[in-house]
Amino acid sequence: xxxxxxxxxxxxxxxxxxxxxxxxxxxxxxxxxxxxxxxxxxxxxxxxxxxxxxxxxxxxxxxxxxxxxxxxxxxxxxxxxxxxxxxxxxxxxxxxxxxxxxxxxxxxxxxxxxxxxxxxxxxxxxxxxxxxxxxxxxxxxxxxxxxxxxxxxxxxxxxxxxxxxxxxxxxxxxxxxxxxxxxxxxxxxxxxxxxxxxxxxxxxxxxxxxxxxxxxxxxxxxxxxxxxxxxxxxxxxxxxxxxxxxxxxxxxxxxxxxxxxxxxxxxxxxxxxxxxx
Amino acid sequence: xxxxxxxxxxxxxxxxxxxxxxxxxxxxxxxxxxxxxxxxxxxxxxxxxxxxxxxxxxxxxxxxxxxxxxxxxxxxxxxxxxxxxxxxxxxxxxxxxxxxxxxxxxxxxxxxxxxxxxxxxxxxxxxxxxxxxxxxxxxxxxxxxxxxxxxxxxxxxxxxxxxxxxxxxxxxxxxxxxxxxxxxxxxxxxxxxxxxxxxxxxxxxxxxxxxxxxxxxxxxxxxxxxxxxxxxxxxxxxxxxxxxxxxxxxxxxxxxxxxxxxxxxxxxxxxxxxxxxxxxxxxxxxxxxxxxxxx
Numbered sequence: 001x002x003x004x005x006x007x008x009x010x011x012x013x014x015x016x017x018x019x020x021x022x023x024x025x026x027x028x029x030x031x032x033x034x035x036x037x038x039x040x041x042x043x044x045x046x047x048x049x050x051x052x053x054x055x056x057x058x059x060x061x062x063x064x065x066x067x068x069x070x071x072x073x074x075x076x077x078x079x080x081x082x083x084x085x086x087x088x089x090x091x092x093x094x095x096x097x098x099x100x101x102x103x104x105x106x107x108x109x110x111x112x113x114x115x116x117x118x119x120x121x122x123x124x125x126x127x128x129x130x131x132x133x134x135x136x137x138x139x140x141x142x143x144x145x146x147x148x149x150x151x152x153x154x155x156x157x158x159x160x161x162x163x164x165x166x167x168x169x170x171x172x173x174x175x176x177x178x179x180x181x182x183x184x185x186x187x188x189x190x191x192x193x194x195x196x197x198x199x200x201x202x203x204x205x206x207x208x209x210x211x212x213x214x215x216x217x218x219x220x221x222x223x224x225x226x227x228x229x230x231x232x233x234x235x236x237x238x239x240x241x242x243x244x245x246x247x248x249x250x251x252x253x254x255x256x257x258x259x260x261x262x263x264x265x266x267x268x269x270x271x272x273x274x275x276x277x
Numbered sequence: 278x279x280x281x282x283x284x285x286x287x288x289x290x291x292x293x294x295x296x297x298x299x300x301x302x303x304x305x306x307x308x309x310x311x312x313x314x315x316x317x318x319x320x321x322x323x324x325x326x327x328x329x330x331x332x333x334x335x336x337x338x339x340x341x342x343x344x345x346x347x348x349x350x351x352x353x354x355x356x357x358x359x360x361x362x363x364x365x366x367x368x369x370x371x372x373x374x375x376x377x378x379x380x381x382x383x384x385x386x387x388x389x390x391x392x393x394x395x396x397x398x399x400x401x402x403x404x405x406x407x408x409x410x411x412x413x414x415x416x417x418x419x420x421x422x423x424x425x426x427x428x429x430x431x432x433x434x435x436x437x438x439x440x441x442x443x444x445x446x447x448x449x450x451x452x453x454x455x456x457x458x459x460x461x462x463x464x465x466x467x468x469x470x471x472x473x474x475x476x477x478x479x480x481x482x483x484x485x486x487x488x489x490x491x492x493x494x495x496x497x498x499x500x501x502x503x504x505x506x507x508x509x510x511x512x513x514x515x516x517x518x519x520x521x522x523x524x525x526x527x528x529x530x531x532x533x534x535x536x537x538x539x540x541x542x543x544x545x546x547x548x549x550x551x552x553x554x555x556x557x558x559x560x561x562x563x564x565x566x567x568x569x570x571x572x
Contacts, residue, residue, distance in 0.1 A: 009374060010374050010375065013369040013374035013375050014374075014375050016365070016366070016369065017366065017369060017370075017375055017381045017385075020366060020381075020384075020385050020447075021381055021384040021385060023444065024384055024385050024387055024388055024444070024448065025384050025387060026409070027399055027400065027403050027409070028387070028388075028391070028399075030403070030409055031399055031402075042407055043407060046407040046408060046409070046412060047409065047412050088294050088295040088298070089295060091291045091292070091294065091295065092291060092292045092294075092295035092296065094291055095288050095291035095292035096292065099284065099287075099288045099291075099292075101285075101288055104288070104292060107292060107296045110296075110299070110300075110304065111299065114299065114303055115501070116501055116550065116553055116554065116557070117303055117307060117550065118501070118504065118505040118526070118546070118549055118550065118553075119505065119507070120505070120507070120526050120529050120530070120545075120546045120549055121306070121307050121310050121546040121547065121549065121550050122302065122303055122306035122307055122310065122546075123306075123533075123546075124306075124310060124313065124533055124539050124542055124543055124546070125305070125306035125309035125310055125313070125543075126302065126306050128309075128320070128539075129305075129306070144298065144301075144302055145302050147298060147302075148298050148299050148301075148302035148303055149302075149303070151295055151298070151299050152299075155295065179283065179287065180283070180284060180287030180288075180291075181287055181290060181291075184291065205390060208392070209391075209392035209393065209394075211392070211393065211394055211507075211508040211511075211512075212507060212508065216534065226392075227392045227393075227394040227395070227508075228394075230392075230394055230395065230398070231394045231398070231512050234398045241402070241407060244398070244402070245402075248395050248398055248399055251392055251394070251395050252391055252392070252395050255390045255391060255392070256390070258390065259387065259390045263383055263386075266390070267382075267386060267452045267456075268456070270389075270449060270452055270453060271452055271453050271455070271456030271457075272456075
């Protein structure tokens, strides 16, 4: 087939894809090497590779921006939120897929409608509610909205997946006397590993990069996540370019590693998400 | 009877934790926002009922209208920019016009993993006097004093954020297209090629008809995503300078958390939800026609 295609098309394809690749990766590569460059050098020539590679930008950013605390908070918010969303979604997905209750259908359509709801439609009442309940400015107060906003997509993916699990598999176990919850633990959870993985990867990415809840539902430095810290830090001290680059790298590096490992699952997850709706 | 109770109880145990949390964090607050939208409330005391006054004020406020215009531009860039570009890239990779398709795929998709906050600050630096862009322009134009000034123009200030959104999300649409293109049986295309079908004909008769449903899903995705866009612009310009780059979500934010007009801010958030519902209904109508045409 390929020999039928003319050379100009191929050249055009290389050109277009090449331009997009350079555009996509270029700024990130610039960010990477600039983070090892002393600020004085950046001011002189912003494009050149560092003459004098240094880690001092990182040391300074880590200390002045209190990035260690922010990093730890991000890890806690992201991992707890992701685990809870994935587990709750698979449990609910089992309920929606294999129990034919009318309430179930109503609850399911509420989750579907949730795909349209923006963070901004809830943030004011949530802020007021959390203040009254005394969980404003606590880790719990950040994690609960993380879990809830992960749920609509996760419930959709889990329900669709579990629906495709053969009924016979579930029923035979029920007849053997296993309770529904035992079926959940012994059958549904193990067969759902692939969809659990997809949900976990998508939710992890969203939680790690989340900004507005962590920004509005906490005050003071102690509970800020990385994006929030980087935003306030890099905005205020925007003349120390080297330190700014280093702070951005600290927030980005974990995701680049994550991408290196889970790239294929992440792509599949996004593609599946689009197919299921 | 006993098994029936057991079944009900098990169902509740499975579904209730997720549903209750969802009700508490999303459904109830949306209902409260809807109610607060008809009131004037500063965050303390009792909300004062004002009827539709907030909504009337919103649609008369030139700042809101400018934000709305910016949001519509974001939607236009998504639907007319990211989706078609994503398709072009996906199609080139799918038809294997180049070697190393996995490499290109991985690189173009990469920006999606970076936090919008980081993306915003990074691009601000790219455009800043020490950034790549002015450096490039100085080389190209020969003007050693070139600085990036588009932000000073009320009508054009939104262009840089629009470009950055394109930069972030085109790869996402590309991936979705690739996944769907791969579901078209190769044999169908090969048979068409053997029958002498040209590339444009294959595109029109085989590829496009099988993409209509996906493009509709993407359009919904783009509309609701565009109306939600906050983080990137918030970190990049904060809506400034002089509120030129403000979008509705930032308008809502500043009214609520800077001026403490909780009632008014809630009304704005309801407008955001209503707008996405209306726009999605509209595009559903358009796509229904397209689908009919192809059947």
